Amino acid sequence: MSGVRTIRTLLIANRGEIACRIARTAKGLGIRTVAVYSEADADALHVKTADTAYPIGPAEAAKSYLDIPRLIETAKRAGAEAIHPGYGFLSENAAFAKACAEAGIIFVGPDVPAIEAMGSKAAAKEIMSKAGVPLVPGYHGEDQDLAVLKKAAEEIGFPVLLKASAGGGGKGMRVVEAEKDLESAIAAAKREAAAAFGDDRLLIEKYLTRPRHVEMQVFADRLGNVVHLFERDCSVQRRHQKVVEEAPAPGLAEEVRAAMAEAAVNAAKAIDYVGAGTVEFIMDEGGGFYFMEMNTRLQVEHPVTEMITGQDLVAWQLRVAEGHPLPLSQEEIRREGHAVEVRLYAEDPARDFLPQTGTLSRLGFPGAGTGIRIDSGVVEGDSVSVHYDPMIAKLIAYGADRTEALRLLARALGTTRIGGLANNAGYLKRIVEHPAFLAGEVDTRFIERYGEDLRAEAGDPSMLHRIAAAALLESQRLRALEAARRSRDPFSPWALAHGWRLNDSPLHRMTLLSGGAEILLEYRLDAAGCRFEGDSDPVLVRVESDRDDLRVRVDGVPFDGEVRADGDSVTLFSNGAAHRYLLKSALASGADAGEDSGHVSAPMPGKLIAVQVTAGAQVAKGDPLMVLEAMKMEHVIRAPDDGVVAALHFAAGDQVEEGADLLLFEKAAEG
Known part of the structure; x- marks a missing residue:
């Protein structure tokens, strides 16, 4: 067939889940795939998914994934006949498509004129108007004089929507309800459009309620x-x-x-x-x-x-x-059939969806099978970088009809496990289970209208507190047994970790930290498990262990979730959300300090707001070393024993991840 060019090698000019997704299809077609990566992505999943990979620069996208000459040069080095831009980055960049054409490389996308025609909202609407495509009543002209814009808005009728002509994503967009607010809104929209796109031209359209x-x-x-x-x-x-x-x-x-x-x-x-x-x-x-x-x-x-x-x-x-x-x-x-997709992001819905960065300490999805598809560019242990979009994965459900698809999606979100970073899995589950959404009553103000409903987490928090405490007790018991096995006298009564007594069951107290709150729990231990007391009827929590897994029953009913204990912290995955708890005494005592190794570690991710020692300083057991701000509280990191601070690895103001080695500690010689 004339005009056909065979693609044998494809360079994917993107990263993350879309690069992985393109590579899977291309390899299935027998096409050799070439990944590109920045310094921050050297070990990324898209690099491992492709047949080969080339470095293209620093972490900043402008110096790597957006570097057109570097991408073209890399494609030539790799022998690629074509480049797939994915989405985002350079996917709608006419200059990139033109550079590919000039280099004799196939750009997997439209031709330059089509990209340019649709690159300007005003020009696009003019073309569509001539083609008979319906347009929202509005003004799309080049004359940006204030008087012209005000007259256009009056003719359209309030409310109106101001939009940047040169871009999207909400930049330069303003809703104006009345004429009195128009002039200031135009000025603000123009400033924002100029800052975002280098072009302050605006469109004015009728605002639909x-x-x-x-x-x-x-x-x-x-x-x-x-x-x-x-x-x-x-x-x-x-x-x-x-x-x-x-x-x-x-x-x-x-x-x-x-x-x-x-x-x-x-x-x-x-x-x-x-x-x-x-x-x-x-x-x-x-x-x-x-x-x-x-x-x-x-x-x-x-x-x-x-x-x-x-x-x-x-x-x-x-x-x-x-x-x-x-x-x-x-x-x-x-x-x-019917399909629904949600985007799982590392963001905190409780803090106005603040993007999160750090390590995904846990990442588990429902088993891919009938009706469920997962598109992801990360695996457990990977980091979400400050340099790129914080999307973790796309979760897609398919059913015979909308009801079935939404039921599958809600179940999949409820069994998704994301640890180490705040995320929106639970929030998305509340959306797809909301009565209005289930009824198909959707519009662009759905989240604004039902915001209070969507922010309210389901479930009984007190029950989660009790499960966390019981899991920590079981984790401590297992650690004590392991220590006893390594000791010279594993049969010593001091190796017994369970607090149950034959003739008595004393009341114990435990304080947990979670989300900035201190949670005091009272409990008794007996042969059946951990019995919590309080204002309500006693609750019996029984925890059984199987290697790294902790199985929990609450009053005989299995806990529908996952429990992960790590030292003096525990994370409960339930209903699409991750709830992390820390034993308060662990911070005060320096229990996570790693005395044998000499490394004092961060018990949780946070910010060092004070470093109270210098390298070479002699300290006594319990002396304050650093102050860590985390969970909206200040936590003092103390010396695990008498000794010397051999080296400091962080300074005041540094962000640290959980488990980071804060300093090197040399214990004083005995005797």
């Missing part, structure tokens, strides 16, 4: 064939960022679906599009839909389309990039 965000997947080849692969609903958003995506869109009338598909295909034809693209629409309550923008790349949420059509969109991309016709005609593309 309960809008839905519905997008249509389109595909085109170089032979003039254009098809759609149905729609996705991405209405549930936070700060204009998608949170939940599903296909097909719930409650969408068939005539609206057909009209939207036709408009999307016309949009692709209007710019001679090639490859995978997404035409995004905003819908009003009456079923009217209007063009917003076209993303000239693969979307993050493409797996839900793959699940309902049974097609591999990356395989389609590579086929089209080689010059082949589309694999299927429109009539041959079928839709079956």
